[in-house]
Amino acid sequence: MLTIKILGSGCQNCKRLEQEVRDALTDSPITYEIIKVTDYADIAVYGIMSTPGLVMNETVVSFGRIPKRQQILNWVNEYQS
Amino acid sequence: MRLNSMLPANHSDRRAFLMVAVVAVVWWIAYNNLQPLADGLTYGLLGLSPQTPLGTALNFFVYDVPKLLLLLGGMIFIITVLQTFVDTHRVRALVEKRGEGVGNVMASMFGALTPFCSCSSVPLFIGFVQAGIPLGITFSFLITSPIMNEVAFVMLWGLFGWEIAVLYLISGVTIGVVAGLVLGRLKLERYVEPFVYEVKSKGNAPAMAGEKLSWTERFERGAEGAREIIGKVWLFVIIGIAIGAFIHGFVPEDALTGIMGEGAWWSVPISVLLGIPLYSNAAGVIPIVSALLDKGAALGTALAFMMSVVALSLPEMIILRRILKPQLIAIFVAVVAVSITLTGYLFNLITGFV
Structure with missing residues (x-):
């Protein structure tokens, strides 16, 4: 089970990141859940200074930009185990 | 930085450089042929006279819209590529070592360089405070960041010339430094949530800092940034220039000298106050400001108005409310408004002498 967190207060880029993750995983057989973290205090815990942030199983994999679909899939493969 | 890390490393990087070069040449040719094209269209094809208001307004419009969109595309590409070299965590580490003064200058310059997104200003604020960076220095960043955004810079460059754009950059950074120093002295820590x-x-984010990017990736991000910003602002540019073109063609010369000219001292604070509730992006407001200037408004008054519109806005205050108590937001607005007003007077004073 892969836990994916989207860190961001709900701005445009956070929504785009979430969509990108969902699109990347449409054909994927793995089980996952997506949690949106919108509270600034909770976001700050991850130590990022620009949003949106992407977290997989509690590891920050990117922040401040929207990664490409292929890149997201690579991380998914890396962290799902 | 070692030299060989600056050079294209592999085959795909070389291809990216080639592509950027080709686009740059096409861009350059297009950019330098806009005036004849605009003249041909308005005065030739449509047969309008340059002496009529409609003729000048339309010519102004069909020249300025493609010019600004081209300029925005090209410059945002360059700025975004430069930004891929800036790393928030590394900058924080640099600022952390400095005290008041140098720290304010660095934070303010950093604020000018980073892309501003008001939703990112809160995590950044928290990140700075966590690192023990004084509140005043953090504010220097927070103030300069929205005043000095890349769209404002490029629009000023395109409509007023590079001198004004650079002057704006310097004054934006100065406002951040001065207002940050003042706010730092006021001991406002108790008004932070x-x-x-x-x-x-506890995150691993700081350790990720300094990721190595290839030139291909940097160029890709640049192109992405340019596309994204053009997609966001093109409509504002067109509307702003349309209003500007109308003023340019139909409002009589010197119409504004009395109310927005250098002689009218009260016009600076009024422009700033007027700008606070107004919220627009720089793309829409700068063409209008440019047209006002042609009609006798003073440069300082016009720039003060513009800074106030982009730097102080209700949506930003609502976001800041999450981390700052209302008292501090009020002090923040007051200090920034006064700084902008003083800058407006300064510009008017300088242009009054030239």
């Missing part, structure tokens, strides 16, 4: 001081970060 307590959770900012309590939160403990």
